[in-house]
Amino acid sequence: MSNPREEFLAGERPDDVALFLADSYVEDDRLEKFGDPVEDGTVMIVDGESGRNAFKAATDTDAMSFAKTAMQRESEINDDLTSGECPDTDEDGAHEPQFVFAFAEEQNEDVGGIYAEGAVVHAYAQCSCGTAYSDRWNVDD
Numbered sequence: 001m002s003n004p005r006e007e008f009l010a011g012e013r014p015d016d017v018a019l020f021l022a023d024s025y026v027e028d029d030r031l032e033k034f035g036d037p038v039e040d041g042t043v044m045i046v047d048g049e050s051g052r053n054a055f056k057a058a059t060d061t062d063a064m065s066f067a068k069t070a071m072q073r074e075s076e077i078n079d080d081l082t083s084g085e086c087p088d089t090d091e092d093g094a095h096e097p098q099f100v101f102a103f104a105e106e107q108n109e110d111v112g113g114i115y116a117e118g119a120v121v122h123a124y125a126q127c128s129c130g131t132a133y134s135d136r137w138n139v140d141d
Contacts, residue, residue, distance in 0.1 A: 004045035005036055009079060011104045011119020011139040017051030018102040019044045019058070020081045024128070025098035026058050038082050040096070048103070055101050059126070063101050070124035070132040077102075077123040077135035084135070086127040097125040104139070114138045 007013050022041040034054075035044030046054060052063040059066070077084035081102055086095035102123040108115040118140040126132050 005043055008045045008102075008104060009081075009121065009139065011106065011121065013045065014104050014106045014119070015048055016045050016103075017048050017055075017063070018081055018100070018123075019046070019051060019055055020097065020100035021058055022096065022098050022128075024096070038080075040082060043081060051101075055099075059099055066101060066126070066132065067122070067124045067134070070126070070134040073131065073133040074135060075133040077125050077133075079121070079137065081123060084123075084125045084127075084133070086125075086129060086131050087133050088127070088129055088131045095127050095129055095131075098128055100125045 004013065008016055008018050020041055020043050035042040055063040073087050075085050075087040077100060081100045084097050089095045100123055102121055105115065105120045105122065107118045114120055117138050120136055120138055122136045124134045
């Protein structure tokens with residue numbers, strides 16, 4: 001039996017996108033039909049176009065516009081796509097991703113850098129404080 005989330009995180013689903021929606025951000029029992037319930041929300045792996053549409057419906061934000069904004073700040077997003085380290089974290093500790101949008105790119109030796117080493121996951125998060133940030137990593141790391 002296949003596991004779409006594991007396949008996505010291994011870089012084996014470059015035509016799909018991953019979405020994490022925190023329970024604190026979206027309360028909808030129907031999400032479990034489309035994704036995997038996790039501790040604080042739901043992770044969905046869906047084909048690219050459907051994923052971008054689902055992201056827009058859930059967040060009222062265009063996925064690619066959000067990614068462009070989030071790329072302006074880099075900070076760690078855990079490879080499970082459900083948590084991260086907001087670059088604006090302070091002592092209150094109330095910084096948790098409300099949602100994460102991610103896609104994987106296949107290995108591309110012509111581009112060089114981490115892309116030459118293997119597939120790369122690009123992830124973009126929106127923190128509960130309002131800060132958007134991004135991360136990327138080689139799936140082999």
